Amino acid sequence: MTIISHSPQETIEIGRHIGRHLIKGLSAFMYGELGAGKTMLIKGVGSVFGIPERDITSATYTIIAEYEGAVPFYHIDLYRLDDIKSIEEAGVFECIGHGKASAVEWAEKLDGVISGAIRVDISYVDNDTRQITIQGIDEKDWDYNQTG
Numbered sequence: 001m002t003i004i005s006h007s008p009q010e011t012i013e014i015g016r017h018i019g020r021h022l023i024k025g026l027s028a029f030m031y032g033e034l035g036a037g038k039t040m041l042i043k044g045v046g047s048v049f050g051i052p053e054r055d056i057t058s059a060t061y062t063i064i065a066e067y068e069g070a071v072p073f074y075h076i077d078l079y080r081l082d083d084i085k086s087i088e089e090a091g092v093f094e095c096i097g098h099g100k101a102s103a104v105e106w107a108e109k110l111d112g113v114i115s116g117a118i119r120v121d122i123s124y125v126d127n128d129t130r131q132i133t134i135q136g137i138d139e140k141d142w143d144y145n146q147t148g
Contacts, residue, residue: 001133001134001137001139002131002132002133002134003131003132003133003134004125004129004130004131004132005037005129005130005131005132006128006129007128008037008040011037011040011041011044011122011130011132012040012041012043012044012047012053013044014041014044014132015040015041015042015043015044015045015046015047016044016045016047016048017044018041018044018045018118018120018134018137019044019045019046019047019048019049019101020048021118021137022045022048022101022102022103022118025097025098025099025100025101026101026116026117026118027096027097027101027102027103027104027114027116027117027118028041028045028102028103028104028117028118028119028120029104029107029110029117029118029119029120030042030103030104030105030106030107030120030122031106031107031108031119031120031121031122032121032122032123033123033124034079036122036123036124036130037122037130038105038122039056039057039058039105041103041120041122041132042056042075042103042105043056045073045101045103046067046073046075046103049067049071049073049101051067051073055067056075058077061080062077063076063077063078063080063081063090063092064076064077064090064091064092064095065077066095071099071100071101072099072100072101073100073101073102073103074095074096074100074101074102074103075102075103075105076092076095076096076102076103076104076105077104077105077106078092078104078105078106078107078109078110079105079106081109084109084113087109087110092104093114096114096117104117107119117136118134118135118136118137119134119135119136120132120133120134120135121133121134
């Protein structure tokens with residue numbers, strides 16, 4: 001399914017809807033250019049687990065940000081990791097699955113290694129507008145107008 005976001009706040013709200021589908025052990029893999037809005041989506045995802053939006057920032061320099069919420073939630077940013085060996089050494093695989101929810105930025109670095117995640121592609125339409133394509137959530141299970 002494809003959704004158009006017209007603002008950062010709408011992108012966060014779309015992230016909330018994605019987060020509701022991340023039952024224990026499920027991951028959302030984020031794809032998109034630098035600055036496209038992956039972290040904004042993850043702010044919404046994390047809020048579902050009780051993590052304040054202000055607490056979720058880019059994990060680029062920390063690689064893995066762990067948050068204690070309703071269930072363990074991991075925000076993983078693979079931007080600075082170059083290969084599977086460095087990803088493994090950073091402990092990424094221990095944060096995906098195993099009863100933990102996770103959102104992974106620059107997930108193309110895991111293509112062909114891990115499957116079964118929700119795939120989220122975000123791309124620029126213009127300065128304020130983003131196109132967000134989501135695979136792994138059936139459109140009939142997505143109630144975008146649902147609140148809470």
